[in-house]
Amino acid sequence: MSPLAEAARARLPVLRAAHPGQFRVLTVARLGMALALAAMAALFAFGVWRLDIQWARIWPGLGQVGGFLLEMLPPAEARGASLPGVLRALAETLAIAFLGTLGAALLALPLGFLAARNTTLSQVLRFLCRRGLDGLRGVDALIWALIWVSVVGLGPFAGLLAIMVNDTGTFGKLFSEAIEGADRRPQEGVVAAGGNGLHRVRFGVLPQVLPVMAGQVLYMFESNVRSSTIIGIVGAGGIGLVLAEMIRTLEWQAVSLIVLLILLMVAAIDAISARLRRRMIGATPGA
The missing domain is CATH 1.10.3720.10 (MetI-like)
Known part of the structure; x- marks a missing residue:
């Protein structure tokens, strides 16, 4: 370990004592952010289910897209x-x-x-x-x-x-x-x-x-x-x-x-x- 890393590690207890809130694993802000992300994920999943979005339906249409692109060449x-x-x-x-x-x-x-x-x-x-x-x-x-x-x-x-x-x-x-x-x-x-x-x-x-x-x-x-x-x-x-x-x-x-x-x-x-x-x-x- 480099001297700089050792010095930073030695100061870690001092920093924990001076700023305990920053080193807390679970804070109100972090809990709120986690809940917001979970709500967004749940809303996205609900929207996909409610709108009957089926990603598998994309693949059969990709061949048609390729056919259209071939028909577009060359521009004329x-x-x-x-x-x-x-x-x-x-x-x-x-x-x-x-x-x-x-x-x-x-x-x-x-x-x-x-x-x-x-x-x-x-x-x-x-x-x-x-x-x-x-x-x-x-x-x-x-x-x-x-x-x-x-x-x-x-x-x-x-x-x-x-x-x-x-x-x-x-x-x-x-x-x-x-x-x-x-x-x-x-x-x-x-x-x-x-x-x-x-x-x-x-x-x-x-x-x-x-x-x-x-x-x-x-x-x-x-x-x-x-x-x-x-x-x-x-x-x-x-x-x-x-x-x-x-x-x-x-x-x-x-x-x-x-x-x-x-x-x-x-x-x-x-x-x-x-x-x-x-x-x-x-x-x-x-x-």
Whole structure:
């Protein structure tokens, strides 16, 4: 045994005497954690039993998955899914995600200030605003797409509205939490210099939270590119409509071409967005 290990072993009785609670085998915290883990395991087992989940049913279907993958190779165009048409649909998907995200961010910015505890006009207004934001984001974008398709008809406008409404609720919550977490010292400095409440928000809060908000908007834009692909399947425009049609007609090579282009687009957006977020975090005051 090394001298360092021997010295640590020699100090062990002293540490036990000074901190007996840390060396106790069973504590209230450890017992609570064990009970929580046991409850989670029991809940999982009950869910598997109640939903009649049979893992053995997966194996027969794996052969079909392999057959689909073989039919997808090599990626190729098809009637109704030529490369120029697919690229136009991808551009439409990108436009839906961009405009929906930007519109939601603009709508959520004032709502975030009204929903934040330190910038709201009244607690009643804050409560109503937060509950309204909960309602907007509590309904999935796919459900909003179905609603808007029935309101404005098929096409990208329905997809744009679906993303905008859903993300307004999400951005409102994220923005309000960022505003509530802003450092109070710059705000107190603005007030001490003679500024009013509006000056406190403009010069004490906004410079701190804008980079955080911009990073959140970029992240949601990435997510909405994928979401706009899904909502297109229900008729809300974009590449999803073309993808659903190719799956329906069993044009698996065209499906693989569309999926490959979607993956390339998402990867490119993710790389650009991550780089922009790193730059903004580096430009954050005090970072």
